[in-house]
Amino acid sequence: MNKIKLSSISTDAPKDISKEETKEITKQLLKELDELQNLLYAEHKHSLLVIVQGMDASGKDGLIRKVIGSMNPYGVTIQSYKAPTAEEMDHDFLWRIHRCAPAKGAVQVFNRSHYEDILIQRVHKWIDDKTAQKRMKAINHFEWLLTEHNNTTILKFYLHVSQEEQAARLKERTEDPKKMWKYNAKDLTEAKLWKEYMEMYEDAFENCNDIPWIIVPADRNWYKEYVVAKTLVETLRSLDMEYPVLNK
């Protein structure tokens, strides 16, 4: 594949698309998504893993609330991956990931994921390039394992915001009383490493693309939600699922 250059991909919604109409379509998509998830659960043959990655303030939490939250929480699990605990550090980096892999019939969402082990860890040089290469190889093995050995469909979303939009959102967290709880001084330090993060993301996209990444323009929440909802619905539709018949 050609190397993805993030700087050449727009973070904005396309100009020729209407916000109001798109929101209406998204509403319909979310209704269908709810039904499709019910079918996935009932059929108990496939599973869906949704990986959500993106810079701070790229809108991961909002996406999960709005799009994932439209499904029946029974059968949908969200796992947020933060800095590994001491127990997790005593294992290989995929140990804590594998235990949360989706069971048949389930939808599992990762808010951040095993990709952090080749993103933040590389940006801060906590691991060297050789280790990063080894991890990327292990990630490809792991995603193949889930796909080929448990009928799991994996969707990998990168929420693509511009540096300006991120700055605006981080600033808002210092000003809007309803958003202050999200403020973390560390985010500002990380934001300064923008260029390094973009490089590491591009490297991850290049080396871990057996299951392709979906780059979601994310400066406009309504457009981001539409793209993700549409992808989820089209993916689930394509599984050709059926409600099980009664065993008499």
Added chain:
Amino acid sequence: MNKIKLSSISTDAPKDISKEETKEITKQLLKELDELQNLLYAEHKHSLLVIVQGMDASGKDGLIRKVIGSMNPYGVTIQSYKAPTAEEMDHDFLWRIHRCAPAKGAVQVFNRSHYEDILIQRVHKWIDDKTAQKRMKAINHFEWLLTEHNNTTILKFYLHVSQEEQAARLKERTEDPKKMWKYNAKDLTEAKLWKEYMEMYEDAFENCNDIPWIIVPADRNWYKEYVVAKTLVETLRSLDMEYPVLNK
């Protein structure tokens, strides 16, 4: 590597070795093993995974009791793998294995293992050859992950008994009141599939030998215990471990 032909490997102890002397050496080895495990635990850098495979009545339980039991149970965990539960069946076959992978500093023993997924399952034709090949690939990936990503040393023991010795031991279970609890009518059915099992074991040894299998002649318990104790001690010695110094 050359294909292992189990029928050409002796299941008996070598003729020129004294039982009494060997038992004495094993006793010394087990003392050293206890110390080495303490060091492994204290140093907290390496981990050890011991996989024990073998036909019914090949002496897996006895080996674990005698050799593994000589170590401090704190820091040593035994996991027996039986038929998968409904929850486990809803995941890829390595899911239940990975969660029991040893943490740094730990010794983990698998009494049967992920190899059953390409042994009993193939013998009974619950999976086809294509699935078996895919599983063997995944097993090699998985063992590489533990080895390369968490400093785990993996020892894979096959307890090699003769068909005659197995028959004698299974018969004993119907006669010795202290062994009757181990009797399981199914074992006799499985025993009839001896030839098929040997073929599937040989295929596993051939295809999953990145980390080499250790074939242990197991008709004599004292000899089996000696071989395993010696291998464990030599392996742990070779790790060049050191007690951590006091951080002042």
